[in-house]
Amino acid sequence: xxxxxTFVAIKPDGVQRxxxxxxxxxxxxxxxxxxxxxxxxxxxxxxxKHYGVHSERPFFATLVDFITSGPVxxxxxxxxxxxxxxxxxxxxxxxxxxDPGTIRGDLAINIGRNVIHGSDAPETxxxxxxxxxxxxxxxxxxxxxxxxxxxx
Ligand code: DAT
Ligand code: MG
Numbered sequence: 001x002x003x004x005x006t007f008v009a010i011k012p013d014g015v016q017r018x019x020x021x022x023x024x025x026x027x028x029x030x031x032x033x034x035x036x037x038x039x040x041x042x043x044x045x046x047x048x049k050h051y052g053v054h055s056e057r058p059f060f061a062t063l064v065d066f067i068t069s070g071p072v073x074x075x076x077x078x079x080x081x082x083x084x085x086x087x088x089x090x091x092x093x094x095x096x097x098x099d100p101g102t103i104r105g106d107l108a109i110n111i112g113r114n115v116i117h118g119s120d121a122p123e124t125x126x127x128x129x130x131x132x133x134x135x136x137x138x139x140x141x142x143x144x145x146x147x148x149x150x151x152x
Pocket of ligand 2: 120
């Protein structure tokens, strides 16, 4: 597996419900490296670009209303295979179909309130990281336990 970067965001429902620590903890405990983190309320322009692939879907306006309704915690995580692994940690889009043990499977019920976003492929990860973060906001750092995290 190659070292990758992915964009993850705790949506307004996750922030309002006090789930930031719980969700950050799952990525930290897995062993991925946090390289960018900020809280912001996205404006409609950012939200519409972020969800641009869904612009023709009937739920698009509701989705943009929701994601712009309050603070979001935006992050970049780095690690071996982090893009697909994050999607596994997050679980299926419909929380009632998400496996127990996943973030959505454990913490959510409704598709419109599924607490977290994660990039679904290398191209979307690159697009979303560039959309939400300036290069100067991304921290390239080496954890002191780095040798314990990588394939030997
Ligand atoms: P994911 O967030 O798992 O990548 P997606 O990209 O298909 O899922 O959709 C983006 C978000 O849009 C999703 O997290 C919740 C919302 N959404 C998707 N399908 C929906 C639907 N049928 N009704 C309402 N909201 C929906
Ligand atoms: Mg998606």
